Amino acid sequence: MTRSTTTSGEAGGTITAAVGPANLQGRIPVLEYHVIGGDKNTLYTRTVASYRSDLDSAYKLGYRPITMAQMLDKDFRDVPAGMAPVVVVFDDASDSQFRYLEQNGALIVDPTSALGIWEDFARTHPGWKPRAVFCMLNGGAAGHNFFGDNPKFNGQKKEWRFPKVKYLADQGHELCVHTLWHAKLSQYPDNVVQEQIARNAMGIDSVVPGYRIRTIALPYGLWPKNRPLAWQGSWTDPKTGKAHPYKFDAVLEVAGGPARGPYDPQFNPRSVNRIQAIGNDIVRTLTTLQQSNTRLVVGAK
Ligand SMILES: [Zn+2]
Structure with a gap:
């Protein structure tokens, strides 16, 4: 039996939130964002208004965020019974996602960056927890280096990079590998593939020592020619002779639609589909999953 709850909406109106019976076999939408900002939506850019509207739609449709690690572990403690998990992923570590502003000597999260909007949204939407996934570069060009390494990129400073990454981990967001500088892994020999991945993981580890990385995007x-190297490998630093092994549980694809959930017998964590933030694709997919009862819905704890 499906029931509905009503809550007061932002505009003061009434929203009917979808709440339904448990469906543990269902799908989980894994959303994929790149740059947040600009004045129009493009393949890799989503305006602040569209991004905020996506969050609002997800919330009203009864979705609550979880990390990929939680999805892998079937950890749905952050999703109330009758509601559905959604995974929100940010790729490429640009300042548009996490920008600091200096105000009276203190650093604040820029309220117009993706993280600032997320935090503002959470203040007015109970249960919207800090559970996004940040798939980061640590040696990318044009400021794509742990969210900006140069004042050219909206005033960001190199020394803010590590505090930003640590802040995300401390808040409960997930840190995810996206290679050193966004290499097309299909075009490189095995040793370069492993260097690209291992040096990204090493970068994360130098910010949060011992952090257990679960996910790579x-x-x-593009898959490496030697496919398993995407999730497991090792790179030996020629300067030190030291080996740097890595091993992840989930590999994120770039597209493909709603992902199979972890209770689905065909769930393959080494190939998790995502939904790109293009046009109206996200809201359309979230709505279809809800209306067709094909999404994963959490049961009573
Ligand atoms: Zn990317």
Whole structure:
């Protein structure tokens, strides 16, 4: 039996939130964002208004955010019974996602960056927890280096990079590998593939020592020729002779639609589909999953 709850909406109106019976076999939408900002939506850019509207639609449709790690672990403690998990992923670590502003000597999260909007949204939407996934570059060009390494990129400073990454981990967001500088892994020999991945993981580890990385997002969705190297490998630093092994549980594709959930017998964590933030694709997919009862819905704890 499906029931509905009503809550007061932002505009003071009444919203009917979808709440339904448990469906653990269902799908989980894994959303994929790149740059947040600009004045129009493009393949890799989503305006602040559209991004905020996506969050609002997801909330009203009864979705609550979880990390990929939680999805892998079937950890739905952050999703109330009758509601559905959604995974929100940000790729490429640009300042548009996490920008600091200096105000009276203190650093604040820029309220117009993706993280600032998320945090503002959470203040007015109970249950919207800090559970996004940030698939980061640590040596990318044009400021795509742990969210900006140069004042050219909206005043960001190199020394803010590590505090930003640590802040995300401390808040409960997930840190995810996206290679050193966004290499097309299909075009490189095995040793370069492993260097690209291992040095990104090393970068994360130098910010949060011992952090257990669970997830990698493939740049452009391109697989290495030797496919398993996407999730497991090792790179030996020629300067030190030290080996740097890595091993992840989930590999994110660049597209493909709603992902199979972890209770689905065909769930393959080494190939998790995503939904790109293009046009109206996200809201359309979230709505279809809800209306067709094909999404994963959490049961009573
Ligand atoms: Zn990317």
